[in-house]
Amino acid sequence: xxxxxxxxxxxxxxxxxxxxxxxxxxxxxxxxxxxxxxxxxxxxxxxxxxxxxxxxxxxxxxxxxxxxxxxxxxxxxxxxxxxxxxxxxxxxxxxxxxxxxxxxxxxxxxxxxxxxxxxxxxxxxxxxxxxxxxxxxxxxxxxxxxxxxxxxxxxxxxxxxxxxxxxxxxxxxxxxxxxxxxxxxxxxxxxxxxxxxxxxxxxxxxxxxxxxxxxxxxxxxxxxxxxxxxxxxxxxxxxxxxxxxxxxxxxxxxxxxxxxxxxxxxxxxxxxxxxxxxxxxxxxxxxxxxxxxxxxxxxxxxxxxxxxxxxxxxxxxxxxxxxxxxxxxxxxxxxxxxxxxxxxxxxxxxxxxxxxxxxxxxxxxxxxxxxxxxxxxxxxxxxxxxxxxxxxxxxxxxxxxxxxxxxxxxxxxxxxxxxxxxxxxxxxxxxxxxxxxxxxxxxxxxxxxxxxxxxxxxxxxxxxxxxxxx
Numbered sequence: 066x067x068x069x070x071x072x073x074x075x076x077x078x079x080x081x082x083x084x085x086x087x088x089x090x091x092x093x094x095x096x097x098x099x100x101x102x103x104x105x106x107x108x109x110x111x112x113x114x115x116x117x118x119x120x121x122x123x124x125x126x127x128x129x130x131x132x133x134x135x136x137x138x139x140x141x142x143x144x145x146x147x148x149x150x151x152x153x154x155x156x157x158x159x160x161x162x163x164x165x166x167x168x169x170x171x172x173x174x175x176x177x178x179x180x181x182x183x184x185x186x187x188x189x190x191x192x193x194x195x196x197x198x199x200x201x202x203x204x205x206x207x208x209x210x211x212x213x214x215x216x217x218x219x220x221x222x223x224x225x226x227x228x229x230x231x232x233x234x235x236x237x238x239x240x241x242x243x244x245x246x247x248x249x250x251x252x253x254x255x256x257x258x259x260x261x262x263x264x265x266x267x268x269x270x271x272x273x274x275x276x277x278x279x280x281x282x283x284x285x286x287x288x289x290x291x292x293x294x295x296x297x298x299x300x301x302x303x304x305x306x307x308x309x310x311x312x313x314x315x316x317x318x319x320x321x322x323x324x325x326x327x328x329x330x331x332x333x334x335x336x337x338x339x340x341x342x343x344x345x346x347x348x349x350x351x352x353x354x355x356x357x358x359x360x361x362x363x364x365x366x367x368x369x370x371x372x373x374x375x376x377x378x379x380x381x382x383x384x385x386x387x388x389x390x391x392x393x394x395x396x397x398x399x400x401x402x403x404x405x406x407x408x409x410x411x412x413x414x415x416x417x418x419x420x421x422x423x424x425x426x427x428x429x430x431x432x433x434x435x436x437x438x439x440x441x442x443x444x445x446x447x448x449x450x451x452x453x454x455x456x457x458x459x460x461x462x463x464x465x466x467x468x469x470x471x472x473x474x475x476x477x478x479x480x481x482x483x484x485x486x487x488x489x490x491x492x493x494x495x496x497x498x499x500x501x502x503x504x505x506x507x508x509x510x511x512x513x514x515x516x517x518x519x520x521x522x523x524x525x526x527x528x529x530x531x532x533x534x535x
Contacts (some may be wrong), residue, residue, distance in 0.1 A: 067105060067108065069104075073175045073177070073178040074099050074102055074181075076094075076180060076181055079093065087251075088251050090252070095182070096303055100137075103181065104132035104177075106177045106362070107133070109130060113126045114168070115168050118165075118167035119164045121148050123143075123144055123452055124516065125141050128186065140186045149519070150218060151186065152187035152191060152257045153244060154519070156180075156184055156516065157248060158411050164180075200269045201225065201226055201227065204249060207229070207230045207231075208232075208293060208368040209232050209296070210233045210234070210238075211278045211296065212233075212235065212297065212525040213262070214243050214299075215298075215515045215518040215519045215522070216518035216525075217296065217506070218261070219519040219523055220529075221233050221522075224270065224526050225268040227530055231269070233272045234272045234282070235364070236277045236278075243515070244258045247377070249365075263311070267464050284300075294502075296525050297502065297503070297508055298506045299508045301470075303471070304466075305463075307405065307463065309407055311408025311409060311425070314424060316464070317460075318461070320349070323341070324355070324358060326341045327366065333366050343366055344363065347363040348460070349367045349371065349462045350461065350462065351464030351466075352384055353512075356462075357385075360462075363460070363462065375402075375403065376403065378402055379401055402435070407429040409425070410426055416454075425458065425459050426459065427458060430453070430460055431452050431475050432454075433449060435447075439521060469507065469509075473508075476500065488504040488508050489509075492526070493528075495521060504525070506524050
């Protein structure tokens, strides 16, 4: 019988005070009874618009129907036909702007909790199904994948299911890309990522770490070694800065560096080879999901006060509503309509007079107000005269975006990029300007979502398969 409640079953979470002091996962997930109740809200539409909203085209009504029947493993197998990373997607994908935004239940109430059900199904499978997937029969063709982030793992998984010998080359010492270095444990436990990676290995994907394509090996050398196609999913790890005075002071980080040190290198541990400063008052500049991750991580590392500094209003904040709400619950203060103009510093405790040398001791800011909407309806922030003030902080984290690293472009002939360094590809295939080389994810678009990167990996895998098979 259909459940006609207009609201989703809420996602259980840890208490805000408890979670702000530890890295335990914040959202604890549905139990079986809640999943069954939420699945009953799905109307199983004849024209499922939710599927159109999914970048990897998961068969959403079909998997939810299996949940209704209590066949959770059957539901997982349906999801697995389209997604190589279901436990990841169920946690970090912005379903509210994708599949759930198309759900007909959302017209007069809240949409079905598709992401929450996907997470439940994937977690159920990982808990109760120990059987490894069957490795497909080899088809005799070799493909190389550069980068083990969401686009690379998806491309590798789709090709491995078709019998390709796939080798993934990862620059870092752990596979997972942004899933391990960028997203904190409290949002995406690393054991979840490791489990998804092991599933791909069971399908025959060979993952080689500590290999930097463009230095250790070049794309030309990959072709010389017999790879028939190369997919570049190397991400966007080059941080951007504002270009304001003081950004070279000790205590100023890019969000990429700060999160990588914490998430991957465990730099907060005593005796770490890559230590991180345990600041007391932290300002995170930016308003996206990465900014929320950095702010909430700083809080868990022992900061007494953490600010989000964003030059527009709460309505324009690009981070997911859920992440913003969690940050506010944990005590992070939002300095909205505020923009930094200078970071202040000092040499040592005895001499704080030098404003541009040594360690961070404050950040000069101005208040902003929103101007008239442009043609696209976006209101640009303008400075409010006479609004200058100093924010008392000892650490600043810049989270204003990233660009693709130029290494692969600089070491590969015939690879066209745009003005931001993103690799130019054919939208329908992911093919670059060089024959046999495909690309997708943040290496093409700049920093975007996990699920969009996965969609690009699927697109390229399909195109590679069609090209190799004529």
